[in-house]
Amino acid sequence: MTAIELDGVTKRFEDVTAVSNLSLTVEEGEVFGFLGPNGAGKSTTINVLLDFVRPTEGTVTVLGHDAREESVAVRERTGVLPEGFDVYDRLTGRAHVEFAVDSKEVDADPDAVLERVGLADAADRKAGGYSKGMRQRLALAMALVGDPDLLVLDEPSSGLDPAGAKEMREIVLSEAERGTTVFFSSHILEQVEAVCDRVGILRGGELVAVDSIDGLRRATDADATLRVAVGEPVTDEVLAEVRDLSGVQSVDRDGDDALRVACDSDAKTTVVTELEERGVTVTDFTTEEASLEDLFLAYTEDESDVAVDGAAAGSADASDSAAVDDEGDDGESEASVEDTEVAR
Numbered sequence: 001m002t003a004i005e006l007d008g009v010t011k012r013f014e015d016v017t018a019v020s021n022l023s024l025t026v027e028e029g030e031v032f033g034f035l036g037p038n039g040a041g042k043s044t045t046i047n048v049l050l051d052f053v054r055p056t057e058g059t060v061t062v063l064g065h066d067a068r069e070e071s072v073a074v075r076e077r078t079g080v081l082p083e084g085f086d087v088y089d090r091l092t093g094r095a096h097v098e099f100a101v102d103s104k105e106v107d108a109d110p111d112a113v114l115e116r117v118g119l120a121d122a123a124d125r126k127a128g129g130y131s132k133g134m135r136q137r138l139a140l141a142m143a144l145v146g147d148p149d150l151l152v153l154d155e156p157s158s159g160l161d162p163a164g165a166k167e168m169r170e171i172v173l174s175e176a177e178r179g180t181t182v183f184f185s186s187h188i189l190e191q192v193e194a195v196c197d198r199v200g201i202l203r204g205g206e207l208v209a210v211d212s213i214d215g216l217r218r219a220t221d222a223d224a225t226l227r228v229a230v231g232e233p234v235t236d237e238v239l240a241e242v243r244d245l246s247g248v249q250s251v252d253r254d255g256d257d258a259l260r261v262a263c264d265s266d267a268k269t270t271v272v273t274e275l276e277e278r279g280v281t282v283t284d285f286t287t288e289e290a291s292l293e294d295l296f297l298a299y300t301e302d303e304s305d306v307a308v309d310g311a312a313a314g315s316a317d318a319s320d321s322a323a324v325d326d327e328g329d330d331g332e333s334e335a336s337v338e339d340t341e342v343a344r
């Protein structure tokens, strides 16, 4: 079943178009990362899901309910960690969760929820003395009250150190294992990579890509670098031949015993074969993938700088790896880790 369905959603605030013609489907049980730079429209989209903000155009269905007409039913089954949540300093952790239990009118044991987020030992402490990570975990505990079917987390790792961000990821994963759909926004790609089945990338209010991280990587594979260790120095002639191969952007020597080749994923095997056919002994080769930072920038930088615009626009070549809008609707991803590595 579909957990979230946005169809042609546009939200304008006077002269600002925060979200533009956004269509997106998240399947039940999926962990979906919603990425984009500051001001891309992530929070606005989340607010539309929860009917905190009404779309100017388009329809929104959450857990089978119309987000606008049946917002109470949606909120009953949804746990939310809002952006910029802060605690009530003088209330204990347990009191916060009790407050959530009362307001959601559910029958839940606050201690059991605190246990789930690793705060059982701190339940009686005043939240004003909690660390940033503990505060975020407390916010998550409040969101988890009533075992929601959908968790909406707006920048859940914001302000957390790496250990805190890791804990947050672990909790998200364990909730996903219980079958909860998780929709969370972030502008930090690393944090979504470890937990997300798919990500959607928003830029200037528009969805520019929907895919798995591996799928996105494949669509930007021109950034991949192949390092080939060789048994003997490679001649200029062979170097030029490799440089002329289709899909190869550049070839450079890395000392006497290695080459660095910037090429498409599909071209990596050809490069190695070509070298061997030219009598070069290939002793090893490794692929350095585009960094996540590069990947994110490739999708979110100005259009003139975007190396993957064809993919983002759903061109024939790339439409099977970087699906846009309607292609993201099937909840499936054809990408795999193997696809990003050279077959040995």
Ligand SMILES: Nc1ncnc2c1ncn2[C@@H]1O[C@H](COP(=O)(O)OP(=O)(O)OP(=O)(O)O)[C@@H](O)[C@H]1O
Binding pocket: 013, 016, 017, 018, 036, 037, 038, 039, 040, 041, 042, 043, 044, 045, 083, 187
């Ligand atoms: N209530 C509002 N009134 C006017 N403009 C708004 C309002 N809410 C959001 N915007 C504008 O809409 C755009 C998208 O904002 P939004 O908060 O959704 O982005 P975001 O991706 O969540 O950003 P961030 O990562 O900084 O939280 C921005 O230009 C913002 O200034």
